[in-house]
Amino acid sequence: MPSHNQARKTPSIALLPAIIGLAGYVSFATSANSAPGDAIDALFSPPTATERRAVLDDWASRSARVQGWRVEESVRDDGFRMDIVSHQLDGNRHYAAVRMPEDYRSGQSAPILVLNHGGWEGVDADWAFHVADDCLADFFVLVPSFRGEALRTQRRTYQSSGAQSLIDRDVDDTMALISGVIANYAGAQGDDVSAWGYSRGGGTSLILGIRDPRVDRVVNVFGPTDVLTAPHMAGRVRDTLRGEDYGPFYGFPAGWTQAYLDGEMSYKALRHKLLSGSALHFADLLPERVQTHHGARDTIVPVRNARALDRALNERGDRVESTYFEYRFGGHGELRGLDRRAVRMLCTDR
Numbered sequence: 001m002p003s004h005n006q007a008r009k010t011p012s013i014a015l016l017p018a019i020i021g022l023a024g025y026v027s028f029a030t031s032a033n034s035a036p037g038d039a040i041d042a043l044f045s046p047p048t049a050t051e052r053r054a055v056l057d058d059w060a061s062r063s064a065r066v067q068g069w070r071v072e073e074s075v076r077d078d079g080f081r082m083d084i085v086s087h088q089l090d091g092n093r094h095y096a097a098v099r100m101p102e103d104y105r106s107g108q109s110a111p112i113l114v115l116n117h118g119g120w121e122g123v124d125a126d127w128a129f130h131v132a133d134d135c136l137a138d139f140f141v142l143v144p145s146f147r148g149e150a151l152r153t154q155r156r157t158y159q160s161s162g163a164q165s166l167i168d169r170d171v172d173d174t175m176a177l178i179s180g181v182i183a184n185y186a187g188a189q190g191d192d193v194s195a196w197g198y199s200r201g202g203g204t205s206l207i208l209g210i211r212d213p214r215v216d217r218v219v220n221v222f223g224p225t226d227v228l229t230a231p232h233m234a235g236r237v238r239d240t241l242r243g244e245d246y247g248p249f250y251g252f253p254a255g256w257t258q259a260y261l262d263g264e265m266s267y268k269a270l271r272h273k274l275l276s277g278s279a280l281h282f283a284d285l286l287p288e289r290v291q292t293h294h295g296a297r298d299t300i301v302p303v304r305n306a307r308a309l310d311r312a313l314n315e316r317g318d319r320v321e322s323t324y325f326e327y328r329f330g331g332h333g334e335l336r337g338l339d340r341r342a343v344r345m346l347c348t349d350r
Helices: 004-009 013-019 037-043 049-061 125-130 134-138 168-184 200-211 233-241 248-261 267-276 279-285 304-314 338-347
Strands: 067-077 080-089 092-099 110-116 140-144 150-152 157-159 188-198 215-221 289-295 321-327
Touching (some): 037 233, 037 248, 037 267, 049 267, 049 279, 080 168, 092 125, 092 150, 110 134, 110 168, 110 200, 125 140, 140 168, 188 200, 188 338, 200 215, 215 338, 233 248, 289 304, 289 338, 304 321, 321 338
Parallel strands (some): 110 140, 188 215, 289 321
Antiparallel strands (some): 080 092
């Protein structure tokens, strides 16, 4: 782990081993029921207008109202204070870190930045301390753990309750967290919220930007954008069900498909689940500023995800910024120049 000062110079790259990818995924061997190829193809066909509306209605029906807000502990580091907070949503207690602006005074007006981690093994709260370049020192920085996952501090580990989710319910937790910060920290600007996420967290940041009108800027770093109609998805799912291992991008949809084949999930529910985690199909609802980064040699989340999103955003005529950076030699890890480009976008016009 780099020193605090080293991490300040490279706020996200220094911590990439802890946050990249859909880490923590374990490949599985299935005893798949046989299913005609065209049945699998139908599962991963383009969404209908009715299906899209059903997802939007589902999202709109959910509450982001905060209950049971608590400050669990507070720590200080070189001019910054960070609170470990918790709140209740859907019967679960969700933990997160909230780092205040440098030398924060109560009532001081400040924007909000949400950092959404990758992987499936929780997140270190100290990540919030390491994002302080340029204007970011003047932000509230939020690090949610997501339901069913751990938030780790130097003193202890806080375990959020509930079943782990792929992007969809992660957004519910994050929206409620934003509401809690706005309600409990004087000066937190509810009309100036940005999201920056890696891999699974990139997908979460995109869906957050689609669902939450308070979010006006998104930085997506090699996040999955389409687990419904991505090229080769149906074929790779069939192969995974036969025992091949193509990694989590295909493995999770294959696991849900197995549940469908076993009669544990309906066709409608499976399609709804896949579409709910696919920002590409709601690209028309993303905010006016979106920046995407992806390595051309990524073997975890196919680079086609980023290219498809870029094409969809370029079809819109209302973009303030829609920038896609593809890194020729980059994989699912360090992307040279990423931090500088992301910070510039987050700090422009402030």
